Each structure stands twice: as structure tokens, then as C-alpha cells.
Amino acid sequence: MNPKRFYKAFYVVGAALFCVPLLAGTCSALDVYLAAKAFSKTIVLNGQGAIAAVPMWGFAQDADGDLSTDGGETPTVPGPAITVSAADPILNIHLRNDLSEPVSVVIPGQAVGLAPVRLADGRVRSFTYETAPGSIGTYTWSIRPGTYLYQSGTHPAVQVQMGLYGCVKKDFSAGQAYERPWTAYDNEVILLYSEIDPALHNAVANGTYGTADYPSPIMYAPKYFLVNGDPYPAAEPIVDHAVTSGERVLLRFLNAGLESRVPTLQNLFLRVVAEDGYAYLYSKEQYSVLLAAGKTLDAILTAPASATTASYPVYDRRLGLTNGATSPGGMLVFLEAGPGGPADTFGPATSGVAAAPNPTNGASMVALSANADDTGTGGSNIAGAEWWTGSDPGAGAGAPMLAADGVFDEPAEALTAQIDISLWTPGEVQLWVRSRDTAGNWGSAGSTSLSVTAAPADTVAIVALSYRTSDGRLRVRATSTAIGGSVTLTAYAVYGADPPALLGTLAWRPRSQDYRGQFNSIFPKPDFVTVTSTGGGSVTVPVP
Structure with missing residues (x-):
């Protein structure tokens, strides 16, 4: 996928969302204080101590909670995970920009009024108002339940890749992700996927981005593939607490990269319950999920019963499994599930x-x-x-x-x-x-x-009856009020006061929902035809 085309399409849709006004009265809100900073990230390439240093940007949680001073907070990639309480309708992110160019914050999927910033030629540079270098800006959302990415809305094809992204989540209620009851869970795991193209990062750091050396993200060629900010073997799932047998585990998948990923759970199935913060009407059982760039997915995994701790690999099926030229690496983590309480030995x-x-x-x-x-x-x-x-x-x-x-x-x-x-x-x-x-x-x-109880006698009707004198062909078509095909209809020829003469049974026709029979060489012509049913019904009509 063309990265610039993706972000353009993604945010043009977002810009059409309406703004949710804050009503007068008492209203609780979560205030988060972040600083955007540059730093050097160490990438662990293998288990023998090989490393690589990559210049990055990231968000740091402000230590004193007012952004007034730089307390030396270390930025992280991804940025601090933001958990909004079910009781908090409002999220305020206060941002201090310690970088050398403007930045902003957006949350794709949340309704908010956007104020795009344009370049002199009319192209959009930022999808919302920016915070200038050395300044403090505030971004506000009326947050709804779900799993989302928060990220820079300024030149996102570059700034997001430099590391300005993180996870924000809100539950419908305690222990339940969405309004639908099957999204209840006992434990949760965050798996945030991203990539690093060292050439892009170096170009931004040394001022050559936008030149012939690295003109645009069209040249994007990632070498490092991260889960929660690190490649294997340093990558780890972010777990609320140690997973135990029988727990319903909510897996929150997020993709802050420019390329689609396919997280695959080895030897286990999960149920996908939501996409981009919207719960499905019905869950879908899968062992892998397609996680497009910028997308989030939520799935429920029931930890299998085990007498000992079991380890289950989660890997990218698109094979982002290298650290440069080193393998194994990349998007590989292990979920561990230990034995829980007493074994379940009783049935429902x-x-x-x-x-x-x-x-x-x-x-x-x-x-x-x-x-x-x-x-x-x-x-x-x-x-x-x-x-x-x-x-x-x-x-x-x-x-x-x-x-x-x-x-x-x-x-x-x-x-x-x-x-x-x-x-x-x-x-x-x-x-x-x-x-x-x-x-x-x-x-x-x-x-x-x-x-x-005994079923009442069905009602039988002869709906078509014909007799051909040249060869004695008699055709009968009848219906019954009994459930289709559940009774047998039998036809008889009646001559005056003589006992009825058996003609034969009528065949059930499912398509037309009736019974039919043809009887040949019936001489002389009967006066009447009688049709009886094993359901108790009977009818007699004259032969035309």
C-alpha cells in the first residue's frame, strides 16, 4: 500500500466527523500530560548482544503533571499507554513539543472537529491544529469505548514512523470491552505493531529528508519489525497480569506501521469481537487477523487448560521476522498461560x-x-x-x-x-x-x-382431475393440509354403488407442494374419484 495514499484517505474521512460539544455541568475528564522528544533507541538484534542505535522521536509522560519544566523524562516507543476509565467521558492530552518542528495529536476513530493546517500550495500538512516547537497545546476528545491509536496528525507518514504513536483504550464497563456481553474478559494483552526504516530515521535526524537522499516515504523499506516497540528477542506482550488457564483474555491488536500485518496465533483459536473501536454483531473464530496499516482489532482468547505453563507463539504471517539480516527476529512474541486454580471437573x-x-x-x-x-x-x-x-x-x-x-x-x-x-x-x-x-x-x-395430542384429520382437496376416453388415462392432483409430504394420499375409482376400486398412491411433489398420480387403461370411465389420507382426511369428486 502506498503510505501517503493511505494516510490521505484515512484522515480525509476523519476530517468529516462532527465535533462533540462539552455540555454545561459537572463532567469528569482524564488529563494526560505528554512531551514529544527526540532520543536514540537501542535495537537488540539477537541473543548474543548485537545492537543497533536508531534516532527516533517519542512521547514521554510528564513527571510533574503540568509540563512547566523538563524533568528529563525519557520518551518511549510506543508512547505511554493511556487507559480512560469507563466513568470518564472526556480525554484531554496536553502536549509540550520539545522537537524542532510542529507536531499534533489525533485519535483515528474518535469524533472530533479537525482544523487542518495547509502548506502554501494548499496541500494538507497536518490534520488538526499544531503545537509549535517549544509550545504547549491541548487536544480534547469525547472518548467512546474501544481500542485506538493516538499519534501525530502532522506529516504522519514521517512523524508516526519516527515514533509519535501509542495506545489509548477505554472499556464499556469494568471487565467488559464493549456493550455486547461476549466482550467481557478477565485479562488483557496489548500487541502494538510497527516498523523502522533506518534510512528514513537517519535522513530526518541529519536533515536530508526531502532531498535526493530520501525524498519521501515512497522509498520506505523497513528493516526492523517491532511489537510493543521492540523486535524479537526483546519484544514482549503487555499483559495486565500473568495469564492462567480458563481466563478470557482480551487481545488488543494495533498497527502503527505503514504496512499490513497478519498476527497469527500458533495452535490456538481466538474470537475477533471488534474492529477500529466498533464491536461486531457476531464474533468470528480465527487463528490469525489481517491488521492493515492504522487499524485496531480486539479478540477474545480463552486460555486452554494446562497443568504446567504453556507458551504460544504469536508471529507475523507476512514474515516480518528479521532484524536487518538477522533471523529469527522481528514480530514474534510468546504468550504464556500457566495453570489456574483447581481443575474444572464438574459439568454445567x-x-x-x-x-x-x-x-x-x-x-x-x-x-x-x-x-x-x-x-x-x-x-x-x-x-x-x-x-x-x-x-x-x-x-x-x-x-x-x-x-x-x-x-x-x-x-x-x-x-x-x-x-x-x-x-x-x-x-x-x-x-x-x-x-x-x-x-x-x-x-x-x-x-x-x-x-x-392426536392431530385432527387433515383436509384433502382434489385440485385437478382429468380422464381421456381414447386410452383410459386418468390424472389426479390433490393437496393436504398436513405438513408437506408427511401423509400418504391414495386414489380410488368409484362406479355407482360398488365398493371403491384401488387406483394407487399419489406421489408427493416438494416443488409444487402437492400430490400427483397418473393411472392408465382405466375402463370404463369412473363416476367418481375418492382420495383418502393417512392423516384422516378424504374427498370424493365426480370425474369430468
Whole structure:
């Protein structure tokens, strides 16, 4: 992707967003004080101590919280992670610019009024107002839940690559990333991807950027590939606390680079729940994600059960896995999951088993519903469920049930199944339900009684009847009010007061939803044709 084209498209869209005004009254806000500074970053190339020094820019957290003095704070790449409380609707970033050129701060995906700064020829240099060298500026957002990048909005194809970026996050509520309940989590991991082209950094540092030596980011050719600011072997995931078995872990993926990345989780699956700060209607199970430049993604990983600490590699499938000419390196980190509390040895509890309609005569499908809950019996996610009638067929041998929300991914699930009972014998039937958790435990069963009544006689109609005297061909087309194809229709020829003579059964036609039959050499011509149904219906009509 052309880096300049990406940023141009990205921020032209952002500039159209409306400004959210601050209303009068008491309102809490988070104030963050950052300084933009230049520094030299040491890149660890391998495990034998080889290093490289790269000139960079970065954000530093101001020590005294007022930006009045330079306390010697060391900038980092990425910048300090900003966590906005669910109770704080407003984020204020106060920025002191200690660099030699103007900078600014934007958060792609957050609604705010932008004030672009243009060059003399009309081209946009900055997507919002700038903070001049040696000055202090304030940038304000009415922040909504999600995972986002904060970064320089001034010449972003260069300044972001120099290191002016970081992660900002806000949850919908404590332990829940978004409004949708399946985004609840126990732990979180931040994985922020970026790259370094040493030639670009050196050109900016020595003043040759924009000359023939390095005219623009079109020449961008990264050599170092970073996760949370470092390449492997120094790269580490940012984890809230040590991951343990059974935890729901929120993975926050961010890409501050100019190239797309494909973070891939080896030997595990995750559920992608949000993109660019917007929750999906339904989660998607994947083992990798496409992380385009400037994009953020959120996914839920359930840490597998393990008696010992297990290590799971997360790597870039686009093979940003070198440090210059050194390999292995780049975008490779390991997620470690240790054993949690006591092993889950109990299955989910089943409750609320119900069937509707009840009683039923089989004229329509029966909806079976129930609730499976493992929160009090081990805390594992629900993995499946089944139902049966009569004798217990054994765990796993029943008819499957589905999760009402479409996917089994929580410790408590609503269950559903549709049952055709049109051929069941009338009487009281006990319906049993049980479920299984991800630890493999089947729980105790719950049940409900379903009253099956005799179905009323169906209504049979002859909708077409013809007789050809030349060869005695008789054609019959009939319908029944019984569920399509569930009954058998039989045709008879009637001659005066004689007993009906059997013609044969009519064939069910699913496409036309009727029954048809052709009977040949029927002599003499019958006076009537009678059609009877195994559902109890019958009709007699004269032969035309």
C-alpha cells in the first residue's frame, strides 16, 4: 500500500466527523500530560548482544503533571499507554513539543472537529491544529469505548514512523470491552505493531529528508519489525497480569506501521469481537487477523487448560521476522498461560427447560429451550449441548442443540433446538437436556414434559382431475393440509354403488407442494374419484 495514499484517505474521512460539544455541568475528564522528544533507541538484534542505535522521536509522560519544566523524562516507543476509565467521558492530552518542528495529536476513530493546517500550495500538512516547537497545546476528545491509536496528525507518514504513536483504550464497563456481553474478559494483552526504516530515521535526524537522499516515504523499506516497540528477542506482550488457564483474555491488536500485518496465533483459536473501536454483531473464530496499516482489532482468547505453563507463539504471517539480516527476529512474541486454580471437573448446570407449543398436535415445529451454566461449577465456557427422549443414550449421543446467540463462547449460554414431532405417538413425552463445558465435562440433565395430542384429520382437496376416453388415462392432483409430504394420499375409482376400486398412491411433489398420480387403461370411465389420507382426511369428486 502506498503510505501517503493511505494516510490521505484515512484522515480525509476523519476530517468529516462532527465535533462533540462539552455540555454545561459537572463532567469528569482524564488529563494526560505528554512531551514529544527526540532520543536514540537501542535495537537488540539477537541473543548474543548485537545492537543497533536508531534516532527516533517519542512521547514521554510528564513527571510533574503540568509540563512547566523538563524533568528529563525519557520518551518511549510506543508512547505511554493511556487507559480512560469507563466513568470518564472526556480525554484531554496536553502536549509540550520539545522537537524542532510542529507536531499534533489525533485519535483515528474518535469524533472530533479537525482544523487542518495547509502548506502554501494548499496541500494538507497536518490534520488538526499544531503545537509549535517549544509550545504547549491541548487536544480534547469525547472518548467512546474501544481500542485506538493516538499519534501525530502532522506529516504522519514521517512523524508516526519516527515514533509519535501509542495506545489509548477505554472499556464499556469494568471487565467488559464493549456493550455486547461476549466482550467481557478477565485479562488483557496489548500487541502494538510497527516498523523502522533506518534510512528514513537517519535522513530526518541529519536533515536530508526531502532531498535526493530520501525524498519521501515512497522509498520506505523497513528493516526492523517491532511489537510493543521492540523486535524479537526483546519484544514482549503487555499483559495486565500473568495469564492462567480458563481466563478470557482480551487481545488488543494495533498497527502503527505503514504496512499490513497478519498476527497469527500458533495452535490456538481466538474470537475477533471488534474492529477500529466498533464491536461486531457476531464474533468470528480465527487463528490469525489481517491488521492493515492504522487499524485496531480486539479478540477474545480463552486460555486452554494446562497443568504446567504453556507458551504460544504469536508471529507475523507476512514474515516480518528479521532484524536487518538477522533471523529469527522481528514480530514474534510468546504468550504464556500457566495453570489456574483447581481443575474444572464438574459439568454445567441445566435449568429452565421448556417446550413450545405445549401441548402440541405436531402441526408446527416444537421449540425446545434451556439454560446451561458453568459459572458455579468450574467457570469453563459451554462447548455443546444435546437433548433426547426415553432412555439416556449416553453423553454425546443425543440430538444436538445450538447456542441461542449462534456461538458457544461463554460460561453461561441459552440453548435452543427445533423438533419435528409430526410423527410422534400421542401421549406425555419427557424431553431431557444436558450440556458440556470446554474442559470436557457433561453436566446433569434437566427435563420438561411435552403433551403430544392426536392431530385432527387433515383436509384433502382434489385440485385437478382429468380422464381421456381414447386410452383410459386418468390424472389426479390433490393437496393436504398436513405438513408437506408427511401423509400418504391414495386414489380410488368409484362406479355407482360398488365398493371403491384401488387406483394407487399419489406421489408427493416438494416443488409444487402437492400430490400427483397418473393411472392408465382405466375402463370404463369412473363416476367418481375418492382420495383418502393417512392423516384422516378424504374427498370424493365426480370425474369430468
